[in-house]
Amino acid sequence: MKTHLYLLLLAAGISAAPQMSSMAELLTLLQQMCESMANDVQNLRIETPDNIDDVNCVSTIFEGTEQLKTHPAMKKFSVFFQKFERLKQSLTPSLAKEGKCDTERMNATRFMEKLMTFVRKASKKTRL
Template sequence: MKTYLYLLLMVAGICAAPHMSSITELLTLLQQMRESMNLRIETPDDINDVNCISTVFEGIEQLKTNAAMKKFSEFFWKFERLKQSLTPSLGREEKCDTERKSATVFMGNLVTFIRKAALRSARA
């Protein structure tokens, strides 16, 4: 029984490793993006509010269409994969309080969002 449990945990770790690597790459790319942006984006007042997930996705789309972000296409591709894993867990959203803030503030909140999403998916 102990051997079976050990093998099961080892397989789970192997399956989770690529996902965590992807999260690390996302955060690295996001840091590089923060350093090259001057844009105002609708940003949730509370990044922990589940009602604001679609606002985060809309902000990412706004970044994606900015010409300065073309060189970060890898980030958007990786984020799209994360978005697909989060979308099924979205329920009906309620009101989300937002404010137009600099892209740097939005991206700082996005770091928090990505880390929390990674924790949620690791627990699942």
């Protein structure tokens, strides 16, 4: 019985590992993007949730990411946007239940900081 339980836990750990490494890679790419693009996107204003923990603001985060993606300086970070799209697909079922989200137009650097917080929190939820 203990062996069976051990094998189940091992299988669960193996299946969760790719998603966690993908989230870590997503965070790394986002950090690089923040560091290298801070000056290039300073004038870009993006609708940013006041409270990143508000479940009603998930679609606002994805809309802001789409706006960021269309900026010419962001073309070299296409890998980040492709990986982020996968995260969006995994969260899509919860988007239909959204309510009102309080937002403010902030510069792109501030939006990316909040986006990083959002990805960190999403990666913690995938580990549970």
